Amino acid sequence: MAIVSRCRRDAPAVPxxxxxxxxxxxxxxxxxxxxxxxxALGSLYGDGSLPSDPAEWQFVVERPRDRTHGDWATxxxxxxxxxAGMSPRHLAALLVEHLPxxxxxxxxxxxxxxxxxxxxxxxxxxxxxxxxxxxxxxxxRTDDGAGERIQVEFVSVNPNGPLHIGxxxxxxxxxxxxxxxxxxxxxxxxxYYYNDAGAQMTRYAASLDAAYRRALGExxxxxxxGYHGEYVTEWGAELAAERGDALAVLPEGDRLAEVLAWxxxxxxxxxxxxxxxxxxxxxxxxxxxxxxxxxxxDEALRRLEAAGYLYREEGATWFRSSAFGDEKDRVVVxxxxxxxxxxxxxxxxxxxxxxxxxxxxxxxxxxxHGYIPRLKxxxxxxxxDPGRLEIVITQLVNIARAGEPVRMSTRAGxxxxxxxxxxxxxxxxxxxxxxxxxxxxxxxxxLDEAKRQSMDNPVYYLQxxxxxxxxxxxxxxxxxxxxxxxxxxxxxxxxxxAEIEVLKQxxxxxxxxxxxxxxxxxxxxxxxxxxxxTAFHRxxxxxxxxxxxxxxxxxxxxxxEAAKSVMLATLGLLGITAPDRM
RNA sequence: GCCCCUGUAGCUCAGAGGACAGAGCAGGAGCCUUCUAAGCUCUUGGUCGGGGGUUCGAAUCCCUCCGGGGGCGCCA
Numbered sequence: 332m333a334i335v336s337r338c339r340r341d342a343p344a345v346p347x348x349x350x351x352x353x354x355x356x357x358x359x360x361x362x363x364x365x366x367x368x369x370x371a372l373g374s375l376y377g378d379g380s381l382p383s384d385p386a387e388w389q390f391v392v393e394r395p396r397d398r399t400h401g402d403w404a405t406x407x408x409x410x411x412x413x414x415a416g417m418s419p420r421h422l423a424a425l426l427v428e429h430l431p432x433x434x435x436x437x438x439x440x441x442x443x444x445x446x447x448x449x450x451x452x453x454x455x456x457x458x459x460x461x462x463x464x465x466x467x468x469x470x471x472r473t474d475d476g477a478g479e480r481i482q483v484e485f486v487s488v489n490p491n492g493p494l495h496i497g498x499x500x501x502x503x504x505x506x507x508x509x510x511x512x513x514x515x516x517x518x519x520x521x522x523y524y525y526n527d528a529g530a531q532m533t534r535y536a537a538s539l540d541a542a543y544r545r546a547l548g549e550x551x552x553x554x555x556x557g558y559h560g561e562y563v564t565e566w567g568a569e570l571a572a573e574r575g576d577a578l579a580v581l582p583e584g585d586r587l588a589e590v591l592a593w594x595x596x597x598x599x600x601x602x603x604x605x606x607x608x609x610x611x612x613x614x615x616x617x618x619x620x621x622x623x624x625x626x627x628x629d630e631a632l633r634r635l636e637a638a639g640y641l642y643r644e645e646g647a648t649w650f651r652s653s654a655f656g657d658e659k660d661r662v663v664v665x666x667x668x669x670x671x672x673x674x675x676x677x678x679x680x681x682x683x684x685x686x687x688x689x690x691x692x693x694x695x696x697x698x699x700h701g702y703i704p705r706l707k708x709x710x711x712x713x714x715x716d717p718g719r720l721e722i723v724i725t726q727l728v729n730i731a732r733a734g735e736p737v738r739m740s741t742r743a744g745x746x747x748x749x750x751x752x753x754x755x756x757x758x759x760x761x762x763x764x765x766x767x768x769x770x771x772x773x774x775x776x777x778l779d780e781a782k783r784q785s786m787d788n789p790v791y792y793l794q795x796x797x798x799x800x801x802x803x804x805x806x807x808x809x810x811x812x813x814x815x816x817x818x819x820x821x822x823x824x825x826x827x828x829a830e831i832e833v834l835k836q837x838x839x840x841x842x843x844x845x846x847x848x849x850x851x852x853x854x855x856x857x858x859x860x861x862x863x864x865t866a867f868h869r870x871x872x873x874x875x876x877x878x879x880x881x882x883x884x885x886x887x888x889x890x891x892e893a894a895k896s897v898m899l900a901t902l903g904l905l906g907i908t909a910p911d912r913m
Numbered sequence: 914g915c916c917c918c919u920g921u922a923g924c925u926c927a928g929a930g931g932a933c934a935g936a937g938c939a940g941g942a943g944c945c946u947u948c949u950a951a952g953c954u955c956u957u958g959g960u961c962g963g964g965g966g967u968u969c970g971a972a973u974c975c976c977u978c979c980g981g982g983g984g985c986g987c988c989a
Contacts, residue, residue: 347987348954372978391930391931393931395931395932396928396931396932396934397932397933400932404931404932406930406931409931409969409970412969413928413969418969419969432917442932443931444931444932444970445969446931483946489989511956513984526989529988529989530988530989531988534988537963556988576940587915609922645987646987647987649987652927658915658916658985661987662987663987664987665987669986671988671989672956672988672989673989697918697982697983698914698983698984699985699989700917700918700983700984700985701916701917701983701984701985702967702984702989703917704916724917724918726918726919726982726983727918727982727983735984741951746940768926768927769926769927770924771918771919772918772919772926773918773919773982773983774925775925776928787937787938787951788951789937791951792937792951792952793950795949795951795952796952798949798951799952802948803948803949805948806949807948807949809948810948818978850929854926854927855927858927858936859943861936861937863938865936868952868953869954870953871948871949871952871953871954872950872952872953873953874942875948877948877950878947878948890982912949913949913951
């Protein structure tokens with residue numbers, strides 16, 4: 332049936348009167364259009380109009396950049412023209428003629444070099460409203476990821492000091508990615524891996540021990556290669572205040588073990604607390620020590636050996652990672668018999684896959700990117716598909732004050748802690764800022780600027796939209812307006828361009844989340860939230876919601892309800908609070 | 914030297930092969946006796962770092978050159 336091709340070119344941009352149909356199942360866009368195109372191409376192939384099977388054509392159905400081109404567009408005719416042996420526009424015409432009837436679709440027009448632009452009826456947007464308003468913030472969830480169990484491992488900072496802003500970026504990016512993956516249906520586990528067993532912890536203990544003894548009045552020096560941050564001094568004093576000289580009198584080995592245990596708990600406590608301040612939850616905290624205790628570290632090495640990828644040279648044991656694309660082989664056992672850090676890391680990743688995750692996503696800082704090839708090499712050597720391990724690299728976060736960069740180094744100790752940043756700027760603003768840029772983009776967080784411009788911060792723009800929605804509810808209630816049931820509301824009264832624009836933005840939620848999840852791109856959601864807020868603020872300015880016109884008031888209140896559910900979904904995915912008033 | 918990221922409006926950044934390259938901020942001009950002006954409208958501003966190539970079509974993919982950031986230990 333070719334009915335759609337005969338639709339008027341000047342089809343009204345505003346909705347037609349609301350359909351009185353009650354139980355029309357809502358199709359999913361753009362999938363429905365894609366199916367219709369495939370169907371049309373199939374029948375063209377079937378009747379001999381196409382020389383080859385179009386089933387393999389890689390066409391897309393996407394939003395046209397220019398809004399006047401309609402709601403959806405496809406490049407199918409451009410993609411297939413070559414193989415069909417006809418001009419794109421001619422193929423597009425055939426395609427349009429063979430399109431089956433599609434609910435809510437009012438026109439399919441050929442445009443430009445051979446695009447087909449699709450326009451949906453206003454009824455579709457009322458369908459969007461109904462769904463969003465009645466089902467709440469979860470209305471756009473999908474089951475795309477139902478078959479793929481994913482673990483997101485992030486932050487994973489060693490427990491030997493406070494978190495800094497770079498760690499925080501990984502935290503926010505990982506957290507939002509996990510939320511996105513969950514929204515599109517993946518079973519997701521969020522895990523924090525901490526190294527409580529290595530040389531760094533020994534150094535940390537020695538540093539803390541020195542600070543502790545200094546606090547007791549002893550003449551102790553923090554080792555050259557130790558940790559020199561202010562917090563070490565503070566925590567040493569804390570330990571002294573808590574335990575007095577009870578540890579100082581122990582033999583050195585026992586004392587250091589005690590200090591290490593205390594310091595580990597102190598650092599982990601600080602880290603957990605800081606993460607809680609910015610609403611970054613974890614399902615599991617995985618200790619490296621447990622891998623040693625269960626023999627998994629030895630086992631990992633044994634399996635590499637059994638696979639034939641270990642050899643001895645210059646007194647050390649090497650892993651032939653270069654056989655899997657790494658630039659050179661790596662030492663796994665040092666000449667004095669100690670494992671290098673990669674061994675427990677290999678054991679850890681084996682453990683992950685043996686726990687049944689189909690995919691493992693690690694969020695790492697840019698300074699670890701060189702480590703990816705050897706880790707993937709180890710998985711491949713042990714028979715795992717390295718493609719199941721995915722590393723998201725976040726570029727650096729620089730801190731600045733009044734435009735002056737602040738240089739930071741954990742070991743040198745000169746750094747501003749994440750906790751301080753949160754105290755200064757607030758959890759919502761920090762989360763927004765850290766989520767708003769592509770992980771590939773280095774960012775500079777200027778504290779003075781963040782404070783000075785806090786009222787211009789886009790996060791408030793989003794939150795303000797929500798606060799307005801809530802305040803409208805309260806105002807309506809105060810005027811004695813009780814929203815009618817949706818079925819008794821005449822949504823066809825919603826014809827103002829600003830109203831339609833709100834619904835069009837609401838309609839984007841599902842596809843935006845899908846794309847952001849697929850691309851591991853939290854920043855798409857901050858941008859989308861901004862668009863929703865813009866549409867809403869404009870609607871608020873252009874249309875008075877609560878008026879003497881009762882029917883229109885009810886319709887608009889339902890529109891507000893739909894927008895609120897989309898805004899809540901967006902803020903929820905970003906982990907940003909939705910204030911009732913500002 | 915090798916590897917990764919990056920170069921788009923004055924500034925900060927979106928844009929994973931499509932139509933006329935977008936947004937915020939900054940600059941200019943306006944909008945509050947009515948539901949929150951933390952808001953809204955209009956507007957100025959571009960050799961997508963340079964050069965080749967692939968393609969019907971390139972900011973996007975490939976090569977090369979130039980600039981910026983980061984990483985390259987028997988440290989984690």
